[in-house]
Amino acid sequence: xxxxxxxxxxxxxxxxxxxxxxxxxxxxxxxxxxxxxxxxxxxxxxxxxxxxxxxxxxxxxxxxxxxxxxxxxxxxxxxxxxxxxxxxxxxxxxxxxxxxxxxxxxxxxxxxxxxxxxxxxxxxxxxxxxxxxxxxxxxxxxxxxxxxxxxxxxxxxxxxxxxxxxxxxxxxxxxxxxxxxxxxxxxxxxxxxxxxxxxxxxxx
Amino acid sequence: xxxxxxxxxxxxxxxxxxxxxxxxxxxxxxxxxxxxxxxxxxxxxxxxxxxxxxxxxxxxxxxxxxxxxxxxxxxxxxxxxxxxxxxxxxxxxxxxxxxxxxxxxxxxxxxxxxxxxxxxxxxxxxxxxxxxxxxxxxxxxxxxxxxxxxxxxxxxxxxxxxxxxxxxxxxxxxxxxxxxxxxxxxxxxxxxxxxxxxxxxxxx
Amino acid sequence: xxxxxxxxxxxxxxxxxxxxxxxxxxxxxxxxxxxxxxxxxxxxxxxxxxxxxxxxxxxxxxxxxxxxxxxxxxxxxxxxxxxxxxxxxxxxxxxxxxxxxxxxxxxxxxxxxxxxxxxxxxxxxxxxxxxxxxxxxxxxxxxxxxxxxxxxxxxxxxxxxxxxxxxxxxxxxxxxxxxxxxxxxxxxxxxxxxxxxxxxxxxx
Amino acid sequence: xxxxxxxxxxxxxxxxxxxxxxxxxxxxxxxxxxxxxxxxxxxxxxxxxxxxxxxxxxxxxxxxxxxxxxxxxxxxxxxxxxxxxxxxxxxxxxxxxxxxxxxxxxxxxxxxxxxxxxxxxxxxxxxxxxxxxxxxxxxxxxxxxxxxxxxxxxxxxxxxxxxxxxxxxxxxxxxxxxxxxxxxxxxxxxxxxxxxxxxxxxxx
DNA sequence: CATGAATGAGGATTCATTCAT
DNA sequence: GATGAATGAATCCTCATTCAT
Numbered sequence: 001x002x003x004x005x006x007x008x009x010x011x012x013x014x015x016x017x018x019x020x021x022x023x024x025x026x027x028x029x030x031x032x033x034x035x036x037x038x039x040x041x042x043x044x045x046x047x048x049x050x051x052x053x054x055x056x057x058x059x060x061x062x063x064x065x066x067x068x069x070x071x072x073x074x075x076x077x078x079x080x081x082x083x084x085x086x087x088x089x090x091x092x093x094x095x096x097x098x099x100x101x102x103x104x105x106x107x108x109x110x111x112x113x114x115x116x117x118x119x120x121x122x123x124x125x126x127x128x129x130x131x132x133x134x135x136x137x138x139x140x141x142x143x144x145x146x147x148x149x150x151x152x153x154x155x156x157x158x159x160x161x162x163x164x165x166x167x168x169x170x171x172x173x174x175x176x177x178x179x180x181x182x183x184x185x186x187x188x189x190x191x192x193x194x195x196x197x198x199x200x201x202x203x204x
Numbered sequence: 205x206x207x208x209x210x211x212x213x214x215x216x217x218x219x220x221x222x223x224x225x226x227x228x229x230x231x232x233x234x235x236x237x238x239x240x241x242x243x244x245x246x247x248x249x250x251x252x253x254x255x256x257x258x259x260x261x262x263x264x265x266x267x268x269x270x271x272x273x274x275x276x277x278x279x280x281x282x283x284x285x286x287x288x289x290x291x292x293x294x295x296x297x298x299x300x301x302x303x304x305x306x307x308x309x310x311x312x313x314x315x316x317x318x319x320x321x322x323x324x325x326x327x328x329x330x331x332x333x334x335x336x337x338x339x340x341x342x343x344x345x346x347x348x349x350x351x352x353x354x355x356x357x358x359x360x361x362x363x364x365x366x367x368x369x370x371x372x373x374x375x376x377x378x379x380x381x382x383x384x385x386x387x388x389x390x391x392x393x394x395x396x397x398x399x400x401x402x403x404x405x406x407x408x
Numbered sequence: 409x410x411x412x413x414x415x416x417x418x419x420x421x422x423x424x425x426x427x428x429x430x431x432x433x434x435x436x437x438x439x440x441x442x443x444x445x446x447x448x449x450x451x452x453x454x455x456x457x458x459x460x461x462x463x464x465x466x467x468x469x470x471x472x473x474x475x476x477x478x479x480x481x482x483x484x485x486x487x488x489x490x491x492x493x494x495x496x497x498x499x500x501x502x503x504x505x506x507x508x509x510x511x512x513x514x515x516x517x518x519x520x521x522x523x524x525x526x527x528x529x530x531x532x533x534x535x536x537x538x539x540x541x542x543x544x545x546x547x548x549x550x551x552x553x554x555x556x557x558x559x560x561x562x563x564x565x566x567x568x569x570x571x572x573x574x575x576x577x578x579x580x581x582x583x584x585x586x587x588x589x590x591x592x593x594x595x596x597x598x599x600x601x602x603x604x605x606x607x608x609x610x611x612x
Numbered sequence: 613x614x615x616x617x618x619x620x621x622x623x624x625x626x627x628x629x630x631x632x633x634x635x636x637x638x639x640x641x642x643x644x645x646x647x648x649x650x651x652x653x654x655x656x657x658x659x660x661x662x663x664x665x666x667x668x669x670x671x672x673x674x675x676x677x678x679x680x681x682x683x684x685x686x687x688x689x690x691x692x693x694x695x696x697x698x699x700x701x702x703x704x705x706x707x708x709x710x711x712x713x714x715x716x717x718x719x720x721x722x723x724x725x726x727x728x729x730x731x732x733x734x735x736x737x738x739x740x741x742x743x744x745x746x747x748x749x750x751x752x753x754x755x756x757x758x759x760x761x762x763x764x765x766x767x768x769x770x771x772x773x774x775x776x777x778x779x780x781x782x783x784x785x786x787x788x789x790x791x792x793x794x795x796x797x798x799x800x801x802x803x804x805x806x807x808x809x810x811x812x813x814x815x816x
Numbered sequence: 817c818a819t820g821a822a823t824g825a826g827g828a829t830t831c832a833t834t835c836a837t
Numbered sequence: 838g839a840t841g842a843a844t845g846a847a848t849c850c851t852c853a854t855t856c857a858t
Contacts, residue, residue: 008837012842031322033237037828047844049830054842058828088407114318118235156408158397162378166401169377173369193362197370201405203292204360241853251819253855262853416858420821439730441645445849455823460850496815522726526643564816566805570786574809577785581777601770605778609813611700612768649832659840661834670832 016054019044020068023061028107032062032115062115063127069108070131074138076101081141087149088199094145095171095198096191102175103187109175142168167198220258223248224272227265232311236266236319266319267331273312274335278342280305285345291353292403298349299375299402300395306379307391313379343368371402424462427452428476431469436515440470440523471535474523477516478539482546484509489549495557496607502553503579503606504599510583511595517583550576575606628666631656632680635673640719644674644727674727675739681720682743686750688713693753699761700811706757707783707810708803714787715799721787751776779810 022044026035037058041048055061080097084090102109116135146160146167155163174194178187226248230239241262245252259265284301288294306313320339350364350371359367378398382391430452434443445466449456463469488505492498510517524543554568554575563571582602586595617625634656638647649670653660667673692709696702714721728747758772758779767775786806790799 008842015842031235031237033235034322036826038826048828049845050843052829110321114321117314117318118238150408153408155406158401158406162394162397162401163406165377165381166374166398166406169373169375170370171373172377173373174366177369190366193366194370197362197366197405198401199405199407201401201403202359202362202367202370203403204354204357240851252853253819254817256854257817416821423821439643439645441643442730444847446847456849457824457851458822461821466849518729522729525722525726526646558816561816563814566809566814570802570805570809571814573785573789574782574806574814577781577783578778579781581781581784582774585777598774601774602778605770605774605813606809607813607815609809609811610767610770610775610778611811612762612765648830660832661840662838664833665838 012054015046015050019046019051019054019061020065024065024107024111027062027065027115028110031111032058032118059125060127063125063131065108066111066115066131067127067134069105069112070134070138073101073105073108074134074141077138077141081145087145087152087154090145091149091167091198092191092195094142095167095194096188098168098171099175099188099191099194102171106179106183109172110179113172113176139164139168167194170194170198216258219250219254223250223255223258223265224269228269228311228315231266231269231319232314235315236262236322263329264331267329267335269312270315270319270335271331271338273309273316274338274342277305277309278338278345281342281345285349291349291356291358294349295353295371295402296395296399298346299371299398300392302372302375303379303392303395303398306375310383310387313376314383317376317380343372346372371398374398374402420462423454423458427454427459427462427469428473432473432515432519435470435473435523436518439519440466440526467533468535470523471533471539473516474519474539475535475542477513477520478542478546481509481513481516482542482549485546485549489553495553495560495562498553499557499575499606500599500603502550503575503602504596506576506579507583507596507599507602510579514587514591517580518587521580521584547572547576575602578602578606624666627658627662631658631663631666631673632677636677636719636723639674639677639727640722643723644670644730671737672739675737675743677720678723678727678743679739679746681717681724682746682750685713685717686746686753689750689753693757699757699764699766702757703761703779703810704803704807706754707779707806708800710780710783711787711800711803711806714783718791718795721784722791725784725788751780754780779806782806782810 019040023035023040026040026043029035035058037051038048040061041051044051051061055064076097077094080093081090084093142164143160146155146163149155150157150160150163171194174190175187178185178190223244227239227244230244230247233239241252241255244265245255248255255265259268280301281298284297285294288297346368347364350359350367353359354361354364354367375398378394379391382389382394427448431443431448434448434451437443443466445459446456448469449459452459459469463472484505485502488501489498492501550572551568554563554571557563558565558568558571579602582598583595586593586598631652635647635652638652638655641647649660649663652673653663656663663673667676688709689706692705693702696705754776755772758767758775761767762769762772762775783806786802787799790797790802
């Protein structure tokens, strides 16, 4: 990878990543507003000014993180779905992919759940629009499998939209709880519990 | 209620409520940081100074809203549980109570989901501690019904904690989606869908 | 004057004037960019923040000064012209009015001559547009007298535009020199010299 | 000229000129403060760092332009005066030389008129001092012709200082107006108008 | 008590200048 | 020498909080 990049270009790319990584932590801890550019710069071990050679402004840093992560989540989800032999297996893979992604991206999960509502408001901004589009496409992906499963009589004929909301709600809820209790144990271990509850329900 | 309050005291109480109500809107729209005291004062049709006779500072306004709402939600939940003849019915009531509450308190739901993570950090503050305690007691309440249902063999013997997380996750997810799509139709109508998915699962 | 203003309103107006007066000095000394809001605040004996209750931003302070002064200069010029019994006398009055105004408004003269070119560029701004309009109307006023004088055969039939440029150039040049040499003696005393040179020329 | 310069030295000199020329444009457009080193470097098609091998700092670039131009203007003026057969002709030549110079150096004229007042303040700097000295010598040159003309009874016995101020004021005013209206037509054509107004005055 | 002007700490951003490559 | 990334001082502006009237 990066075969064709000059050393200088590779350094720039690495620095960019370092800044984004530091910013992700701070944004997760404090949210967009309370996070300060100074603090991000300090955590990234760069001067304040350096951030502005890599990003247009604070919002650009934020949206760059979100764009990358949302895109990456979407890709993982898509891949997980394709791998399944049948809709049920696809959904099981979907759950696993979600948990795996959030386990590696705790900070992003926190940012996403707390700032999502915010960046959908007052969308004048190209980047913001693109971001919202990516989110939607991710949801549609999940709805897609649900629809396939319903068509295949694997799932009850409930609106795929509702099925998607229910599953994602459970996944997010378990993830949030896992983070709240320290995020130490393995989140992926919960995959069977979630699958079982989603498919079979809780009734004894 | 308020039997023993003088007229002056009643006015003060009403003003307090008016301020909190205005603040709730602003906080829901913009989040804690982006909301300005000026804007809250204007929306509440009070002078900025007046807010400071009713509340110690901006955080105090915020936590007052949260305390009241979290307390109120907890109370509703407790009541809903008690009314049920058996654990299953209690859980059905629990779902309805949730949806009813969020339908009336959209703004609070938005604030809660976006700021919850934040005010759990750096809890030096009495009010914050109390708030977190209230949240926990609300969760424990839900876990309580789940435990009863498991004991009663109404639900599979899954950890009550997991059952609570799953149900709350679904409820929050449906609520969030409802708000995102405008919050016009009735949220409570979704109660049977959620109950069915929770009890019976999605499998056809 | 200000009969109908409450005390508070009068104080506000006085404060506004104090800020503008301090700003005028600083802008004259350093120009728009080098002048800092901090310095203006300090000179005005207000806090930095206070300036922002009176003015939208630094540019607003600057344009407020210019607007008032340009308007005031224009008014003086118009009045001076009207008072003359004939075009020649009107022009003499015009010269006197100019010198009198600049003598009292050294700082404005300096700002005007150094920033004029600047605020004509990139006029996106209502205030800037209005300002340029006022400047033009002042020039047209001077051209107006010249035209009358030419029509009346008091002046050679040179384009009134050229006559206006020549006279204003001389007036500005004498003013600039007067300021450069300390601005102590009376500028108005130069009125006959300028009038003589303008009307009779330098040739012996 | 530059006979004894090596190729390397000639390149350096050419680069220096290219930078100064680019800087002159930017300074004329925006003034000293609003002009950025980045922009100058870009316009000159050099790296930012390169500018600092040719000039000590931003002020050095600015003062280098001014020094060269002021010196050049002074030289032209001196030459124009010498060529005249008598004082009157010398003054006519002086006017022509001025207009010719400003026609070729619009940018410098703009910089000069807007920044002149500024760099006379707080002169701690050798370069600045030298610059002010050059300006003064240019004025003295003009005063010199005026004195000669007065002595020769070609002009009224008005102080040569006043005569110089009046003439220069007119020249600058016409130049400023010419630039304001686009600077397309020939500025030099105005030479007879200015001479006539200066010598004979405006009276009909 | 209510008001809203004043305060000033805090934060985002710019840009001249330096310096490692 | 040339480059342009990095620096950080400087600056504008915001806004929670205070306090004189």
